[in-house]
Amino acid sequence: MKRFAVLALMFAVPVGTALAQDSDPASETVHVVKPGETLGGVAQRAVVPRVLIIEANGLKAPYALKAGQKLVIPRRRSHTVKAGETGFAIALQYGVPWDAIATANSIDPKKRVKVNTKLAIPTIANVPSPPPGPAAKPGGVPAAPSLATAPNGLKFSWPAPGAVIRGFTPTGSRNSHTGIDLAGDMGSAVRAVAAGRVVYAGYEPKKFGNLVVIDHGKGWHSAYAKLQKVTVTKGDRAKAGERVGLLGDTGETKRTELHFEVRRYNLPVDPELLLPERD
Structure with missing residues (x-):
């Protein structure tokens, strides 16, 4: 459940x-x-x-x-930019829109961030509310989500068939985990969960390894990390179910897995709330 x-x-x-x-x-x-x-x-x-x-x-x-x-209570956080890091990747790491980080640091969000720049990471309080959730079952337990309850009219599918080996834990919690990890075989296909535009396709050196991020519209993004190989290019229009990469073990990981995230306005959402039930 x-x-x-x-x-x-x-x-x-x-x-x-x-x-x-x-x-x-x-x-x-x-x-x-x-x-x-x-x-x-x-x-x-x-x-x-x-x-x-x-x-x-x-x-x-x-x-x-x-x-x-x-x-x-906005506790101060900071981040020192490392070689190869982009504003998009930093925003993804902290769950704060890059425009908000750039504004807080009085820098141009359209320019590449300089190595060794120390960034203040602001606290974001006002986040758009999610679409209405499914009705509760008797006893107050919410009904399981289905494709019909997906946001923005999107019909999400699973990015890979493997079992969930690590679930979502909210940011700020002990051992927080902003997505889910799926088991799988090295080199097996990783597929777009819904149609959208590829806004990132490359290597993120700090944490995610080979990474693909797809913009589904109205603030919704899906991210596919730790890939062995990226098979799409930034700017591509990905179809639902289209292969975007190969499952791998790059980035901050000790095993072969897919790290998958769903975000709205760059804030992490539990992907299992939006994916269809498996048999």
């Missing part, structure tokens, strides 16, 4: 954040406002500038808080 609780991760709270029962702004990434709290007080105890909390949450003047309101 798939877990549909992760759908909540695509709402205004960033992927992977958790709420502690006894919240402490000094360490938490999401703070639940208590009666009488002010923005200035939360910022002081969080040791985070007030303006960053305002920007991360899209707050409007006079910045009055309400009890029970959830505030993103």
